[in-house]
Amino acid sequence: MSKSLSPRWFYYAAPQNFFHLSAQLWPWCAGVAVALGLLGLYLGLLVAPVDAQQGEAYRIIFVHVPASWMSMVIYMAMAFWSIMGLVFNTRLSALMTRALAPTGAMFAFISLFSGALWGKPMWGTWWVWDARLTSELLLFFLYLGYIALTSAIEDSKKGDRAGALIAVVGSVNVPIIYFSVKWWNTLHQGSSITMGQAPSMAQLMLWAMLLMALSFWAYTLAVVFYRVRVMMLRRERQSHWLRAWVSEQSAGGHT
Amino acid sequence: MHWSSWQAFWDMGGYALFVWGSFGVTFLLIALEVWQARASWREEFANLTDAIHIDNSLQETLVQPRSAATLTPVVAAKTRTEQDVQTP
Numbered sequence: 001m002s003k004s005l006s007p008r009w010f011y012y013a014a015p016q017n018f019f020h021l022s023a024q025l026w027p028w029c030a031g032v033a034v035a036l037g038l039l040g041l042y043l044g045l046l047v048a049p050v051d052a053q054q055g056e057a058y059r060i061i062f063v064h065v066p067a068s069w070m071s072m073v074i075y076m077a078m079a080f081w082s083i084m085g086l087v088f089n090t091r092l093s094a095l096m097t098r099a100l101a102p103t104g105a106m107f108a109f110i111s112l113f114s115g116a117l118w119g120k121p122m123w124g125t126w127w128v129w130d131a132r133l134t135s136e137l138l139l140f141f142l143y144l145g146y147i148a149l150t151s152a153i154e155d156s157k158k159g160d161r162a163g164a165l166i167a168v169v170g171s172v173n174v175p176i177i178y179f180s181v182k183w184w185n186t187l188h189q190g191s192s193i194t195m196g197q198a199p200s201m202a203q204l205m206l207w208a209m210l211l212m213a214l215s216f217w218a219y220t221l222a223v224v225f226y227r228v229r230v231m232m233l234r235r236e237r238q239s240h241w242l243r244a245w246v247s248e249q250s251a252g253g254h255t
Numbered sequence: 256m257h258w259s260s261w262q263a264f265w266d267m268g269g270y271a272l273f274v275w276g277s278f279g280v281t282f283l284l285i286a287l288e289v290w291q292a293r294a295s296w297r298e299e300f301a302n303l304t305d306a307i308h309i310d311n312s313l314q315e316t317l318v319q320p321r322s323a324a325t326l327t328p329v330v331a332a333k334t335r336t337e338q339d340v341q342t343p
Binding site: 045046047048055056057059060062063064067102106109113114117118120121226227230234237243246247250 | 256258264268270272277281285288289304
């Protein structure tokens with residue numbers, strides 16, 4: 001399998017090819033994100049029944065859980081690309097890591113913010129220092145640390161390597177967030193969905209949540225593909241292929 | 256449809272602030288990120304276009320020194336200096 005896959009894989013690892021590929025991919029991802037998001041919001045806000053214990057406040061779950069998942073998934077993706085970058089030394093991997101970070105930070109913030117707004121009516125407090133909340137806060141700071149560090153280092157190669165280190169070392173925190181509700185006695189409730197078990201929520205609620213999660217996935221792909229191209233405009237500014245493309249585009253009159 | 260009226264929908268069973276606060280901030284941040292990404296694309300694209308123009312005109316000057324007079328003084332001055340150095 002790897003024999004037939006690897007040439008293609010490395011073909012798109014070349015910035016030039018990925019630049020054109022991502023131009024085609026991002027609009028589709030954005031379209032899927034909007035479509036699934038609207039469907040998820042419709043089901044979650046308009047159709048899904050009220051929760052027996054939490055009343056209407058439970059609807060926060062439709063942004064809180066998908067955002068929290070994405071904040072973890074994105075950090076793991078950053079760790080993955082960092083390892084790829086350290087092992088294969090491909091230029092694309094550092095760009096992917098950098099392009100993912102702002103969106104990951106955003107979702108971590110949304111997770112904390114919506115969590116606070118959910119905690120206040122349900123627990124009577126905006127914040128507690130329990131394992132789940134604390135480790136998610138640490139994740140948010142890891143994102144900020146990554147962004148601050150990589151943007152502070154002038155030499156982009158050195159910045160890439162320092163960032164990769166934070167991404168890889170910090171990824172230890174992600175399983176801690178995920179399993180924290182099992183390992184420690186937390187105020188935060190247990191998982192809504194556990195692998196290999198029937199979900200602890202009604203079908204319709206589950207569907208709304210999954211649609212929102214898929215929408216956030218598609219959104220993340222769209223914005224990352226888009227941002228990688230923006231970064232290439234800067235990083236590949238000396239490349240002939242990019243200059244030829246830019247000249248062609250500005251001659252054509254659309255930017 | 257779960258709701259009996261729009262009023263009930265907006266009220267969210269008394270949790271309006273918490274529910275709409277969460278959804279509001281989520282989609283506000285997403286909108287900001289999209290806006291920021293588009294703005295930075297436009298900025299970088301314009302920067303690179305400018306850089307290409309400057310490089311092209313520099314190259315023209317270096318290839319055809321006689322047309323230097325028609326270019327900006329800075330570029331022309333630079334070209335003259337290079338000519339002076341090359342002429343023995």
